[in-house]
Amino acid sequence: MRDYAVVGRQLFLQRIIIYSAAILLAGYYYDTSTALFFYAMVWLGEAFDGYVFNQILRWRDRDWAKARHFVLMIYIGTLFSATVIASFSISLAAQQGHTMHFWALFMLFSAAIFAAINNHQILSVLVLRLSIYIAALLFIPIRDLVATNPPLSSPLWLQFFTVLFVLSFILECSRSFLVGYVKNLRYINALVAEHEKTKAAYNAKQEFLATVSHELRTPLTAIKGALQLIGSGALGTVPPKMQHLFNMASSNSESLANLVNDLLDLQRAETGKLELHIEPIELGAVAAATVDRTRPYAARFDVTLHMEQPKREYWVNADRHRIEQVLVNMLSNAAKFSETGGRVEISLGAHDDQISLAVKDYGIGIPKDASEKVFEQFSQVNSSDIRRHGGTGLGMNISRHIMQAHGGEIDFESVEGVGSTFYVTLAEDKTIRPQPIPDMRKSA
Structure with missing residues (x-):
């Protein structure tokens, strides 16, 4: 109707x-x-x-x-x-x-x-x-x-027979369109039913992720706290025979904590509940601090981080914590997928009222046929990468959600065997006049 x-x-x-x-x-x-x-x-x-x-x-x-x-x-x-x-x-x-x-x-x-x-x-x-x-x-x-x-030879009889022929055509047209409409209606109803099933499964998945993540966080926090207390020496020195097991427990608890946090972030992002505390931030300073904090992680792969000294300030309106989270994901991926002894370069630039921050590595690169996997959930370019390099496979997907929530974007350019450049773009805050940065400022 x-x-x-x-x-x-x-x-x-x-x-x-x-x-x-x-x-x-x-x-x-x-x-x-x-x-x-x-x-x-x-x-x-x-x-x-x-x-x-x-x-x-x-x-x-x-x-x-x-x-x-x-x-x-x-x-x-x-x-x-x-x-x-x-x-x-x-x-x-x-x-x-x-x-x-x-x-x-x-x-x-x-x-x-x-x-x-x-x-x-x-x-x-x-x-x-x-x-x-x-x-x-x-x-x-x-x-x-x-x-x-009139006699049968009269045109009036021809008119009558023509009407009969036309009536058969009308009835056939009606039947044809009616059958087509019924088929389409059944197909649409089947799609609607399937959509409802998919939506119910999606909601169940979201509730499961939220519940499990929250339930895991409480005991995990206690485990991490206990391990940190042991590691601090407050309860005495860890016996040499236990040191390896202690280090393994600490590392795995940290990985599990990262997975729980990523799952919670993913759940918030997909349900539109990703909270942002927007404020003016100077992107160069945020990037420099994040690079310094990530250096020890890059050193584990014998990779050095080099940030080009910006010529001026780059102000954007963003959530400092979330932008740092995106940069850490970009930097850690660049370090993980660089060759031993490699170098990762970080640079800032502006174009058409847009601020761009790029992270360039000279690592293995990304094959063209695998480029769509970069921002997928629980996915890395090669499934063996997760086992070899670690990670949840959620970092770049969450980063994309964060950048979209900021009205910005994250993307990349890559050549297999040569390296990759990941970059984020944000609108420049025009209410703040950027100041030049003196040359005496040392490169981070």
């Missing part, structure tokens, strides 16, 4: 143009007063249908009494409008006398085809409308045959 109303409202202008042209032409060549009367009836029917369509499209509840009322209103509108068109065509044929009625029959044929194409949403309504048009199509030539009783 809603589909019927949508299509009916969309085709209002098209119907009016067709009816206006047909009736006004008939008025010019035949009786003007009759044409104007039926033209007014057409507008009355359209006004009634328009009111019913609007009421249906505003209907939101599942009140079946209203549904039955709307169906009845559709029947009334259909009966009225179809009767007007049929009566007008019969009137036009009567004015022409007992002769060939091309214009009158063409009007009915066009109206029937229009109904077959556009009124198949409700079968009973289509049957009602076509019944009226078909009755008029048969009445016009049969009336001439009864009144004149």
